[in-house]
Amino acid sequence: MLERTRRLHGYDPVLDRMDRKQIIGHYLSLLPNTSQSSLEFKTRSELIEDLLDLQDLQQQSQSASRKDYPLRRPFASSSPNDFNRHAGKPILWCWEKDVCATANSLATAEQTYELDLPQTLEPDTLVLTAANSAPPLILGLEVVSGVVDGAAEIELLEMFSNPISVLEVEQRLGAKLPRRTQNLRPSIVDQVMGVISELVVSPAPIILAAGDCDAGVSNAADDAILAISMLQADFCEEAECQSCGRRGISNLEAHISRPGSDNLVLEIQDHVDDTKLVCVDCHVLIHQTDFVKVSAFSKPACPECGERNPRTMLWGEPAGLPSDDVVIAGCVLPSEPLPEWQCRSCETEYFVQKYEYEPYKLEIDALARLTSWQLANLIMRKHKEENNIT
Ligand SMILES: [Zn+2]
Ligand SMILES: [Zn+2]
Ligand SMILES: [Zn+2]
Known part of the structure; x- marks a missing residue:
């Protein structure tokens, strides 16, 4: 007997089309040791719930075998030498809470730019930026190329479009990394860079469940998917909605186009591949099932101010x-x-x-x-x- 987790939106496009007889046949083919009489009292919906729970269990056991996961990493990885040349340099560990803004600024940053930091930074300091998503991800590596009038000149060295999990780095280091912005201890600086270059060359899978997609709401797992989608998007200078094409959108949202399969446990790149980066307006429209609201949103936008619903x-x-x-x-x-x-x-x-x-x-x-x-x-x-x- 499967343990029942109460499911609010149990939905499966295949199971929902089966009648009771087909579902029982499917049930017995998956769980041949079940006695048919124990199924007699279950309603059709209860049988579907059991099968959905079984799918969850199978998924969890699949994701447990991470070693041979057939990873997809669409971007060319840097060579370890790129990282070796930074040996011995101090590292400022930047812990960013606003995941979307951080990914946005990295994805649209010019190769070099000026930054006002609260603390004075020595030239040659590395800036390693991590975002507080679930799991937390290391998103970028920059270097202070010069300091002019108190403002640091920053050069972008590496954007980690192929994701690197802070948890994986910590596990390999055998040490925790800070959850706030601070200089890393000089004794672990080279180890941290060593582990990162190891992960760049042979990446480790990052398995996570994508939350229920909706406009205007996100959770920490969605933030991880959003951040990597933004780093992988080919923005030229400004972030752009992939639906309406509006540019300069600072708060893009990740729409995971996967009808009826929320909370799927998958490797992060599989989620990113299903993600569209959209503005809030388009995201509202995508998830809108109310005809009146769809009709309001589908009228042509104002050519002067962009407002919908004229x-x-x-x-x-x-x-x-x-x-x-x-x-x-x-x-x-x-x-x-x-x-x-x-x-x-x-x-x-x-x-x-x-x-x-x-x-x-x-x-x-x-x-x-x-x-x-x-x-x-x-x-x-x-x-x-x-x-x-x-
Ligand atoms: Zn849009
Ligand atoms: Zn969505
Ligand atoms: Zn207007």
Whole structure:
């Protein structure tokens, strides 16, 4: 008899399609020693719960055999020599609590930048940055290349896109590393670098369960997946939402696109491979099952301020009760095109340009109503058409 863990969202796309007879057949094929009479009193849902518990147990025993785990590490690893040349240098251990911001600044940092640190740093000091996720991860190695007017010039040496767990480093060191920012003891500095270069060359699996994905909430395991996804994303200068393409998003979220399989216990790269980095707006939309909210979010965003959920502009004098979702724009029609939407936030009136439309044949007063963004588009299109650029 399996021990029952109370499951709130037991769901399995295959099991849920089986009828009672099929489930009992499946049950007996997995657990042939079960007596059929012991299954008679179980409801179909209870049988499914038993099978889901069994899957969890099998997964846990699989993840226990970490030695021969077929790891995927998509990024080329540095050679141990890259790390040997830093032997003997002091290390500032930077313990970062804001995992997303830390990964973001590493993933979008220029090769060298200036940093104001509370303590004065000697040139040649290494800065080893670890993030407080679960498990905690070592994300970056930098070096103080110079100190000018009290500000340290930092050069990025290594971004650990292939993840390195602080717990694994500690286990190999046989010592704990600090959970706050401080200089590492000189006696362990070379050992720490030695273990890291060992793990860069032959990485160790990091097994974790991904939490229930939802917009605006994250847990420490999701943070680990988010951090590595960001380091592996090919951002050029600014972090970008992989759904809507908006740039300069400081608080990207990890959406794990794996319907119905929350809390799967997998190696971190398997989670990262299933992850999309999205802005909060897109993440809300992805997890939205309420039709009214989806319809609000799916209207075109304001070209001036990016706000979603505009009001619909109604021209003429339509019958019906006034509503907060519409603007009665009146009978005095401006020349075409009529704006279709009004931003709730900045009141910009806008429309979506149709493909066949030829907006450059507009009257001058119609042009005056276009936003600078629409005008720029228009000029670009006219330029392309006149020069036969496709
Ligand atoms: Zn987005
Ligand atoms: Zn999600
Ligand atoms: Zn607006």
